[in-house]
Amino acid sequence: MIKITNLKKYYEQNLVLNxxxxxxxxxxxxxxxxxxxxxxxxxxxxxxxxxxxQGGSLEVLGEEISNLKQNYPKKLxxxxxxxxxxxxxxxLINRKNVFENVAIPLRTHYSQSRFYAKLFKKDFMSxxxxxxxxxxxxxxxxxxxxxxxxPKELSGGQKQRVAIARALTLDPKILLSDxxxxxxxxxxxxxxxxxxxxxxKELHISIVLVTHEMDVVKEVAQxxxxxxxxxxxxxGLIDELFLKPNHKMKEFLGESDFLPDKGLNxxxxxxxxxxxxxxxxxMARTLDIDFNIVWGKIEKLNGNALGNLVxxxxxxxxxxxxDYIEKSKVLWExxx
Ligand SMILES: Nc1ncnc2c1ncn2[C@@H]1O[C@H](COP(=O)(O)OP(=O)(O)OP(=O)(O)O)[C@@H](O)[C@H]1O
Ligand SMILES: [Mg+2]
Numbered sequence: 101m102i103k104i105t106n107l108k109k110y111y112e113q114n115l116v117l118n119x120x121x122x123x124x125x126x127x128x129x130x131x132x133x134x135x136x137x138x139x140x141x142x143x144x145x146x147x148x149x150x151x152x153x154q155g156g157s158l159e160v161l162g163e164e165i166s167n168l169k170q171n172y173p174k175k176l177x178x179x180x181x182x183x184x185x186x187x188x189x190x191x192l193i194n195r196k197n198v199f200e201n202v203a204i205p206l207r208t209h210y211s212q213s214r215f216y217a218k219l220f221k222k223d224f225m226s227x228x229x230x231x232x233x234x235x236x237x238x239x240x241x242x243x244x245x246x247x248x249x250x251p252k253e254l255s256g257g258q259k260q261r262v263a264i265a266r267a268l269t270l271d272p273k274i275l276l277s278d279x280x281x282x283x284x285x286x287x288x289x290x291x292x293x294x295x296x297x298x299x300x301k302e303l304h305i306s307i308v309l310v311t312h313e314m315d316v317v318k319e320v321a322q323x324x325x326x327x328x329x330x331x332x333x334x335x336g337l338i339d340e341l342f343l344k345p346n347h348k349m350k351e352f353l354g355e356s357d358f359l360p361d362k363g364l365n366x367x368x369x370x371x372x373x374x375x376x377x378x379x380x381x382x383m384a385r386t387l388d389i390d391f392n393i394v395w396g397k398i399e400k401l402n403g404n405a406l407g408n409l410v411x412x413x414x415x416x417x418x419x420x421x422x423d424y425i426e427k428s429k430v431l432w433e434x435x436x
Contacts, residue, residue, distance in 0.1 A: 101126050101161060101274060101306050108155030109142060109330075116142050117153065118330040124323075126273075129300050131172065131306045131338075134327035135352075140310040143327070145278050147308065148183045149176050161273065181209070184267030184305075188279040190259040192251040198262050199247040202234045205269040217368060237265040241295060257288035264295060268303070275299065278310045289313075293320050315355065318401050326352060338401050343369050343408055359394060359435060363412045366421065369431035370398075370407040380411065383424050389417045396413040410435065 102124040109117035116139045124130045132140045145151040146158055149165050158165045168176040191203050210225035211217035217224040238244045241261040249261055265292040291361030297320055300307050317324050326334040333348040334341055359365045413421050425432050
């Protein structure tokens with residue numbers, strides 16, 4: 101769907117995207133994460149052809165964006181039909197009601213009069229078809245009964261639902277979301293994320309999610325890229341990024357390991373299927389040993405419980421503990 105290789109983007113002398121590579125496949129929910137100023141929005145704007153880039157390659161649906169921008173503006177417009185976008189501030193038109201806000205892309209893209217369609221070489225879409233399409237989308241986002249309301253009469257979450265419906269009117273294959281939940285409270289955020297997941301599953305739309313909120317990433321994304329000052333500091337499957345964070349990633353998450361210097365510290369990584377079993381207490385009982393739990397956490401990633409735990413054992417127990425852990429299929433490493 102999206103293939104980015106060694107992408108570079110400058111604002112004048114300022115290198116804001118520095119050698120970015122990533123691939124987003126059909127049906128994925130992919131998060132772009134980073135602090136303010138990291139280059140997240142810029143990357144998103146490159147993807148939908150709003151910004152130029154000066155190096156590397158950026159292919160969307162098999163087309164090199166810079167090539168379309170320079171040589172095939174019509175093709176670029178057509179490609180952008182396949183890319184819906186939502187924003188933190190919703191970007192609704194206040195003097196139009198919910199129905200008309202959602203209908204905007206249909207009315208700009210198609211003509212509802214056969215005469216004007218021919219005159220302006222636009223495609224034709226009848227008013228009945230517009231009504232049916234908008235109502236179907238309002239139904240999907242749960243706002244059918246608000247179709248006559250104006251934006252000022254809606255809550256933040258409802259406004260974002262309208263924006264989501266509008267982003268889907270031209271049947272995009274990709275939905276880009278720039279901090280779509282950042283202005284919402286945690287509960288509303290959860291509802292909007294559930295809606296995005298539903299859209300991803302039922303309409304088979306790939307979603308690229310820009311956010312600075314780790315909880316959002318953990319909740320819905322399958323893969324993520326972490327940006328810091330325009331550079332990639334981590335990329336890959338969410339499970340791996342969070343369970344085995346590299347040094348940079350730990351810094352980003354504000355995590356550091358405080359480890360006892362006596363004994364042996366073993367870090368355990370629990371795969372999905374055994375995260376919630378009480379392996380550790382069972383081990384202590386079976387092997388009849390003492391140990392300390394240094395720290396640990398279990399998190400929900402993508403609906404799966406995943407955890408890691410650091411235990412501190414006596415050197416003398418090393419062999420039997422590692423033997424036990426190995427047998428129980430928990431990943432481990434010795435940390436100091
Ligand atoms: N139009 C522009 N002209 C010049 N510099 C820009 C422009 N837009 C963004 N920048 C700079 O590019 C860098 C990346 O900005 P960008 O908006 O992509 O960050 P971001 O990760 O989306 O941040 P935030 O989380 O605050 O939205 C910043 O240093 C910013 O100042
Ligand atoms: Mg931004």
